[in-house]
Amino acid sequence: MRFIIALMKHETNTFSPVPTPLESFGNRGPYFGQDAFEAFRGTNTPMSAFIDLAVKEEAEIVTPVAAEAWPSGPVHRDAYQCITDTICEAVQEGCDALFLDLHGAMVTETNDDGEGVLLERIRRISPGVPIAVTLDMHANVTQTMVENCSVITGYKTYPHVDMYAAGAKAGDILIRSLKGKVKPAMVWDNRPMLPHTLRMGTDKLPMQHLVALANQAEADDALAAAVFGGFPLADIHDAGLSTVVVTDENQTRAEKICRHILDTAWEMRRDFIYDAEPLAESVAHAKQLTEGPVLLIDHADNCASGGTQDTMAVVKEVMRQGLENVAVGAIRDPEAVDQLIQAGVGNRVTIALGGKMDMPSIGLIGEPLQVTGIIRAISDGQFIPQGPMYTGVEQNMGRTVVLDTGGIQIVIIERGHEPFDLGIFRSVGIEPTTKRYVLLKSRLHYRAGFLPIAKHIVECNGIGVTGSDYSQFRFQKVRRPIYPLDVETDS
Numbered sequence: 001m002r003f004i005i006a007l008m009k010h011e012t013n014t015f016s017p018v019p020t021p022l023e024s025f026g027n028r029g030p031y032f033g034q035d036a037f038e039a040f041r042g043t044n045t046p047m048s049a050f051i052d053l054a055v056k057e058e059a060e061i062v063t064p065v066a067a068e069a070w071p072s073g074p075v076h077r078d079a080y081q082c083i084t085d086t087i088c089e090a091v092q093e094g095c096d097a098l099f100l101d102l103h104g105a106m107v108t109e110t111n112d113d114g115e116g117v118l119l120e121r122i123r124r125i126s127p128g129v130p131i132a133v134t135l136d137m138h139a140n141v142t143q144t145m146v147e148n149c150s151v152i153t154g155y156k157t158y159p160h161v162d163m164y165a166a167g168a169k170a171g172d173i174l175i176r177s178l179k180g181k182v183k184p185a186m187v188w189d190n191r192p193m194l195p196h197t198l199r200m201g202t203d204k205l206p207m208q209h210l211v212a213l214a215n216q217a218e219a220d221d222a223l224a225a226a227v228f229g230g231f232p233l234a235d236i237h238d239a240g241l242s243t244v245v246v247t248d249e250n251q252t253r254a255e256k257i258c259r260h261i262l263d264t265a266w267e268m269r270r271d272f273i274y275d276a277e278p279l280a281e282s283v284a285h286a287k288q289l290t291e292g293p294v295l296l297i298d299h300a301d302n303c304a305s306g307g308t309q310d311t312m313a314v315v316k317e318v319m320r321q322g323l324e325n326v327a328v329g330a331i332r333d334p335e336a337v338d339q340l341i342q343a344g345v346g347n348r349v350t351i352a353l354g355g356k357m358d359m360p361s362i363g364l365i366g367e368p369l370q371v372t373g374i375i376r377a378i379s380d381g382q383f384i385p386q387g388p389m390y391t392g393v394e395q396n397m398g399r400t401v402v403l404d405t406g407g408i409q410i411v412i413i414e415r416g417h418e419p420f421d422l423g424i425f426r427s428v429g430i431e432p433t434t435k436r437y438v439l440l441k442s443r444l445h446y447r448a449g450f451l452p453i454a455k456h457i458v459e460c461n462g463i464g465v466t467g468s469d470y471s472q473f474r475f476q477k478v479r480r481p482i483y484p485l486d487v488e489t490d491s
């Protein structure tokens, strides 16, 4: 048996001004061939699960490419071409099955369905080839994806700490089907709703309940059942909540499970709407909390949803209200990093920090913040997460500097990075557990690493292209009517 195992992941925020060239993938570009195998074997990812299964089956393993980038604007045409050509060339050389670790919300400069177009192309080269696919919980699933693969599974957790399990499930179903033990029947459907990402955490309602229904279906008789909250900021026709169910040959049963989960989701649609309080109130509330660490969540500028990671509104408000003993992780500002490295550790500097990128999609220009502080540390920005998320997968924040204003220690980085692991601070000598406040450029993945150390969590509604107020975005492609953009659907 010759198995092709590949990874292509990008959650595209079509409102994001952050470009997505080939270099944005991986730590220094995508991993190709044996490098892809080495980089992901033994990690908490679907790709790693696929590798383990293939080894167990004593299959010949081909890993043409592993390419994952932080969310940002539409993927550049040549980047998409390079990644997908590499996979398709491997398919052309022949294979018995494919195992693909995909995201499901990739938009490119030239098409709205990066994954669907890839799967369609693979099936044109090798009609009917068995394909197992894992998708992120934030996938915007399309008919094209479902029609052009054999099995889809999704993550059941957000933060996504069960990526390996999703891969193991998809891979196992496909291998059993290769041996003639099961015949996967797959059904997909959606409802016209665009849930807020901040309401998709799986430790709380409503998502917790939908995941429980999916788990129950699997405990009963489904081979796999997945709920996808969707990624609302990828403005494409099929954005939003959907469900994929795989049963053993029983199409009718799969349809029934799918419908039940989706009907329940629709009934709970109001619970998927996040209501933000004004920033000044949130910070004032945080100031009253006596026991730290208090996490201040700057969710409107989350780079793992396409944020520029350089808006300064929340940091500015924290300074204005005089919060002390704060660690900030992290501001992306390559220009500032350069300036600070030239100044050197131990020196006092005043710089215009952040606000380097404009956000034309929401009509805002970048506003830097004047900051004075002492440079405490400079590093290469690399660390290995201790888990539970992306455990073992090397992270590269680019050159990294810590600027200490007295009350606030700010981690400043060159490459985007959502703080999901304590390593973002510990790798530069800051111990987050000793901080009264930890300000994080994150929406929800911070919970993976930071929830265990947090005494309180305060969501701070700052500025950015990952905000939850849909009225600031001009949706053009998503199917209408859709909840909550159109009030008439809420009847």
Ligand SMILES: [Zn+2]
Pocket: 136, 137, 138, 160
């Ligand atoms: Zn996700």
